Amino acid sequence: MFALRVTALIAATMTTGLMAGVFGLYQHTVMVGLGRSDDRTFVGAFQALDRAIINPWFMISFLGALLFTAVSAFLSPGARILPWVLAALVLYIIVFAVTIGINVPMNDALKAAGAPDQIPDLAAARATFDEARWTAWNLVRTLATTAAFGCLCWALVVRGELG
Template sequence: MSGAAPPRLTGGMFALMVAALIAATMTTGLMAGVFGLYQHTVMAGLAGTDDRTFIGAFQALDRAIINPWFMFSFGGALLFTAVAAFLNPSPWVFAALGLYLVVFVITVAVNVPLNDALKAAGPPDSLADPAAVRAAFNEARWTAWNLVRTLATTTAFGFLCWALVARGKLG
């Protein structure tokens, strides 16, 4: 991707643009790490457990991940990348924004509803048929869409890193 060089900025606008680009890169990188860790470690580790253990562990992880650090990174990646795209109209930043928007939609439309359905099943010790609950959760679907999130967020992170490099060359 190439395009016309962004205009040179001075003073406060330059500092704001660079700060937004750095914040976008950092939060997107954090989210790439979260999604990647779930992909290659958490879900792989849980896959070998019995149904009650899987349900209980996943429910606990899902409750724990809703915290200020995660919410700041998850929402911040979208917000900071949008601000960076507005202040620095680079094709790399726009591509990163598009990819992260896809990740955001997948999370809200696929992964969160699956998580919520598993939580709604109740405590694993009270389930009459934990195998049916686990099957209804559909690990394969959750993991497949998480792989898409992992690849898209990692690519967006790379694009933002490159936007920082390009911005550094332009001053």
């Protein structure tokens, strides 16, 4: 049981850390760079990124962070580790809900506008997407996932102290 507990906690920490990196990179680099581009470049690049990100590596991290953290919470022994893992789980559930409820529908709406060379008014499509709203909610994901990662890191420290 010890090996399963430690493996679940390490997997939760690693996948959550990967997701904090993904959301953070979008926050401080991808959206900033795209924000400085013209409408055609923004729409085309965002659509391409959104299609490309749906891949096994991303899905293992995105879903794995939730699954491994839940498993780790279920398997966590004692009162010293469990609060940190539960805090991480609650934070990541918020991230998951924001992603599914806000960011993904916005992504899908921009993809539904069509290919950039077939959109009659790219400025309107970009404005309808609402970069500021997308980025504000991504900041919530970035901060919450980073905090969840920190909680899981601390749970590993506590786990190490327990032997």
